[in-house]
Amino acid sequence: DSGVTQTPKHLITATGQRVTLRCSPRSGDLSVYWYQQSLDQGLQFLIQYYNGEERAKGNILERFSAQQFPDLHSELNLSSLELGDSALYFCASSVSPGNEQFFGPGTRLTVL
């Protein structure tokens, strides 16, 4: 157990819908990262926050957005969902940007 929690574990929804994925970092970690892993693919970096502020942006679609709250938990919002958005979404946290990351168990999103 890495100490990073993600909810929900599984999510099934329809195209066009909007969902919110939640992540709670390890105690003491200020930095949160979001990744997308499609079937049999590597991890694609989406976005990173540090102490509430966006620090880095990767291959994140405009339909996706994220934020980190004062209590340091983070949410990833996915809207106008498409079939191709079906993937495993990981959250990771670290003490500070660039330190080794500890991953949550992931949220498996299925868009039907």
Add this chain to the structure above:
Amino acid sequence: AQTVTQSQPEMSVQEAETVTLSCTYDTSESDYYLFWYKQPPSRQMILVIRQEAYKQQNATENRFSVNFQKAAKSFSLKISDSQLGDAAMYFCAYRELTGNQFYFGTGTSLTVIP
């Protein structure tokens, strides 16, 4: 952007034998970090080993060790005395010394044959 290449999509090893997974990367930086992560069927991402580029000594964690060749930009993972529990997808990752972003390779799927 930095790139991380894992040229072996799949590898297999007999139980108790040794296997080496390859990773190369592209960077113009002199200082950076390299990581190997393991993703078993549970899909959890687990840190296996970490190497600082400014350290010449290769990192070792129990049965896992790396062969870090800085000039060649190569970072291979050696698993000794392979166990059934080592079966997983292995990802190589790169991070700049002061960077915020990790760059991951596409992974190598390791099968351990009993």
